Amino acid sequence: MTHATILVVEDEPDIRRFLRSSLGAEGYRVVESPNGRRGTLDAGMHKPDLAIVDLGLPDFDGVEVIRHIREWSPMPILVLSARIQERSKVEALDAGADDYVTKPFGVGELLARVRAALRHAARPASGTELNFGEARINFEKRQALRDGAAVHLTPIEFRLLACLARHLGMVVTHRQLLTEVWGPTHAADTHYLRVYMKQLREKLEADPVQPKHLLTETGVGYRLAD
Amino acid sequence: MKWRGYAYALGATAACTLAGLALGTWLELVNIAMVYLLGVVLVALYGGRGAVVAASILNIAAYNFFFVPPRGTFHVDDPQYLVTFVMMLAVGLIVSWLTETVRARAQAQADLAIQAETERIRNALLSSISHDLRTPLAVISGASSSLAEGGERLAAPERAALAQSIFRESQEMSELIAKVLQMTRLESGGLTLERDWCSIGEIGACVLRRLKPRLADHLVMVDLPADLPLARVDGALIEQALANLLENAARHTPPRTLIRLRAHVDGAEMVVSVEDFGPGLPEGSLERLFDKFHPGRRGGVGLGLAICRAIVALHGGRIWAERLPGVGTAFRFSLALETPPEMPAEALAKEMR
Numbered sequence: 132m133t134h135a136t137i138l139v140v141e142d143e144p145d146i147r148r149f150l151r152s153s154l155g156a157e158g159y160r161v162v163e164s165p166n167g168r169r170g171t172l173d174a175g176m177h178k179p180d181l182a183i184v185d186l187g188l189p190d191f192d193g194v195e196v197i198r199h200i201r202e203w204s205p206m207p208i209l210v211l212s213a214r215i216q217e218r219s220k221v222e223a224l225d226a227g228a229d230d231y232v233t234k235p236f237g238v239g240e241l242l243a244r245v246r247a248a249l250r251h252a253a254r255p256a257s258g259t260e261l262n263f264g265e266a267r268i269n270f271e272k273r274q275a276l277r278d279g280a281a282v283h284l285t286p287i288e289f290r291l292l293a294c295l296a297r298h299l300g301m302v303v304t305h306r307q308l309l310t311e312v313w314g315p316t317h318a319a320d321t322h323y324l325r326v327y328m329k330q331l332r333e334k335l336e337a338d339p340v341q342p343k344h345l346l347t348e349t350g351v352g353y354r355l356a357d
Numbered sequence: 358m359k360w361r362g363y364a365y366a367l368g369a370t371a372a373c374t375l376a377g378l379a380l381g382t383w384l385e386l387v388n389i390a391m392v393y394l395l396g397v398v399l400v401a402l403y404g405g406r407g408a409v410v411a412a413s414i415l416n417i418a419a420y421n422f423f424f425v426p427p428r429g430t431f432h433v434d435d436p437q438y439l440v441t442f443v444m445m446l447a448v449g450l451i452v453s454w455l456t457e458t459v460r461a462r463a464q465a466q467a468d469l470a471i472q473a474e475t476e477r478i479r480n481a482l483l484s485s486i487s488h489d490l491r492t493p494l495a496v497i498s499g500a501s502s503s504l505a506e507g508g509e510r511l512a513a514p515e516r517a518a519l520a521q522s523i524f525r526e527s528q529e530m531s532e533l534i535a536k537v538l539q540m541t542r543l544e545s546g547g548l549t550l551e552r553d554w555c556s557i558g559e560i561g562a563c564v565l566r567r568l569k570p571r572l573a574d575h576l577v578m579v580d581l582p583a584d585l586p587l588a589r590v591d592g593a594l595i596e597q598a599l600a601n602l603l604e605n606a607a608r609h610t611p612p613r614t615l616i617r618l619r620a621h622v623d624g625a626e627m628v629v630s631v632e633d634f635g636p637g638l639p640e641g642s643l644e645r646l647f648d649k650f651h652p653g654r655r656g657g658v659g660l661g662l663a664i665c666r667a668i669v670a671l672h673g674g675r676i677w678a679e680r681l682p683g684v685g686t687a688f689r690f691s692l693a694l695e696t697p698p699e700m701p702a703e704a705l706a707k708e709m710r
Contacts, residue, residue: 217593218551235531237524322554322697325587329556333583340562340581347559350551350593 135249136160138179140170140196141211142189150183153238154245167191171199179206181248183241184228186212186219194223201227207248211236221304221351230301231351247300261296263344263357266335268292275335282334287312291327295345295355304352328353362404366412369396374419386424390441393420397445401452409453413446478649482537485659489533493526500526536660539597540649543667550671554697555592557620557629558585564599565618571604574612580619587697588627590672595692598668601661602631602688610635626674626691634685643678665690 137159141147144165151161162177164170167188174182174196182200186193197208208228212220220231229248232241261268267276268284270293275282284292294311295303309318317323328347332339346354373396377389384392393416400412421431425438433439500519503511511519542548558581565577588595599618606616615634620627638646647666649659669676669690676690 235527320698322587323700325554325556325559326700328559329583339583340558340579341565342562346566347556347563349555349560349563349596350591 134158134160135180136162136177137245138162138164138170138173138177138182140164140167140173140182140188140193141185142166142187143185146185146211149238150241153242157242159245167193167196170196174200174204174206178204180252181206181245182208183245184208184210184223186210186223192219194219194226197223197226197228205252207252209241209244209248217350221306224302224304224351225306229298244301251299251301261292261299263355264335265337266344268296270296277335284331284334288327288331288334291324292331292355295353299355299357302348302352302354306352308352324353362400362408363411365400365404366408366415369400369412370415370419372396373416374423377420377424381424387441389424390420390445393417394445394448397449398452401449402456404453406450406453406457409449410446413442413449417442417445482649486533486537490530493530496526497523497530533660536664540660540664540667543664543671548671550591550594552589552591554587555590555595556585556587557581557595557627557692558583560592560596560599561618561620564596564603568600568603568607572607572616575607575610576613576615578615578617580617582621585620585627586622586694588692589695589697590692594668594671598665598690599629599631601665605661605688606631606633606635606686609633622694623691626693628689628691630687630689632681632685632687634681637680637684638678638686643680646678647676662688 137154139147139150139154139161141150141163142165147163147165151163154161162173162179164173167190170182170184170188173179182196184193184196188196193210197210200206200208207230210220210223210228210231211234212223212231213234220233224231229251230244232244259269259271261270265278266282268274270289273284273289275284275289290312291308294308305321305324306318308324309320313320313323328345329339332342332345336342336345344356346356348354370393373393376392377384380392381389396416397409397412401409404412418431420441421433421438422429426434500523504516504519504523507516561579561581565572565579603616603618606614610616610633617632617634618630619632620629622628647662649663665688666676669692672692674691674693676688679687679689681687
């Protein structure tokens with residue numbers, strides 16, 4: 132996957148430069164767009180394997196770029212957001228972005244997100260097996276093991292875990308989780324998530340108070356890290 | 358306010374009339390006029406101009422009716438009394454004008470004092486921020502220029518170290534700028550709470566994960582009981598408050614100091630604490646620690662705690678610092694607890710299937 136093409140939609144030339152050099156050094160081919168309009172066109176023309184979209188674009192909102200791309204492509208999309216843009220970050224994720232990196236960021240963090248997203252796109256979680264930490268889950272057989280011992284998971288817990296597993300390594304917003312697990316009428320019932328995530332951690336994490344896999348992204352959602 | 362002035366006027370007239378009637382047997386008519394004049398002056402001190410005019414007219418009417426012969430009528434025999442009436446009105450208006458002038462002058466002085474204080478705070482901010490930005494900027498420009506000019510002549514580990522310090526210092530700067538922006542947003546009132554049911558345990562774990570590198574030199578103990586109730590708060594802001602408290606503890610205590618993050622329920626509220634077992638605070642007011650630009654125990658702009666206070670205040674909670682018995686300091690804040698909504702039956706019903 133080292134020859135993947137990455138589209139960078141970012142208006143700051145200096146940020147584009149360091150993205151180009153650090154992504155290039157990892158063997159990715161980089162296509163650069165300085166604004167949203169070009170970004171939308173370039174996405175169609177170059178058919179990149181992944182798009183990195185800045186949320187603060189001069190012509191139109193990064194969220195718009197994401198909506199345009201999502202109309203025809205499931206390619207992974209990472210958004211770059213400033214700290215002050217908490218809300219548009221969640222909006223971008225709900226519009227179909229797969230993950231985010233907050234500016235200013237280190238290249239290490241960005242590359243890790245890029246790798247996770249590309250890996251995920253290359254082989255989407257099959258939906259049958261999931262292994263993380265000491266937990267082994269088989270969704271087909273509805274079996275969960277921790278340290279080799281059987282753990283009972285309720286149907287909702289299975290569904291929640293499966294939803295996180297489908298986006299392994301990436302953030303899933305509260306709205307996405309609630310809609311997929313409980314249905315659209317419960318999209319705002321965040322307290323369900325708090326209760327069920329706690330139960331999952333207690334059943335599957337070695338230290339439920341400081342989890343290593345079922346991670347909270349405060350104000351955004353949850354992330355399953357393997 | 359306006360109506361209160363007219364009430365004063367009416368009250369003054371009634372009081373003067375009663376006093377006049379009580380003392381009427383041994384007071385000269387002209388001295389009873391003085392009693393009414395006193396009433397007008399008092400109204401002028403506490404009411405507005407309208408109240409003074411009202412008091413003058415009421416007093417003149419009452420004086421005329423109850424005391425000026427022929428008594429019991431508004432008819433005036435002696436034109437001398439007309440002069441009394443005009444005098445009473447004039448004195449009332451003059452006193453009222455004087456009072457207002459003095460009041461306006463005092464207000465102007467107070468405004469000036471506030472302006473001076475704002476100016477002082479702004480200057481403190483500027484000098485403190487520019488100081489805090491200058492150091493990392495000096496490191497960044499120095500290190501990056503040696504990288505740009507030294508190039509291949511620098512040994513690889515040397516280059517890596519320079520690049521590392523550029524990264525570290527720029528992170529530091531960006532933190533500081535984010536804090537200044539946040540403080541501005543909190544103060545301008547341009548920030549609305551996005552309350553949602555949140556788990557303080559989750560927020561705590563999230564903060565600790567995020568701050569891991571900064572807390573690496575300290576011993577961190579976590580006491581977040583599994584049965585803590587959910588709180589309806591703005592998760593992102595509470596996370597920030599917690600992060601600021603933890604950073605503050607790490608910054609102001611020597612390495613290897615124990616820092617404890619805990620939360621417990623106390624009656625109808627939850628108390629979240631960051632305790633450090635460091636050298637403790639010097640003598641002085643604990644309340645002032647939360648002031649903006651409080652110089653802090655070791656440099657820094659001192660916005661962290663002010664931001665915490667603003668965030669907690671937005672949530673309707675309290676924040677305070679305590680000296681721990683023996684040694685160390687605790688920073689605590691409280692959040693009101695509400696009963697979380699029930700998990701509806703259908704959620705449980707699905708569960709049963």
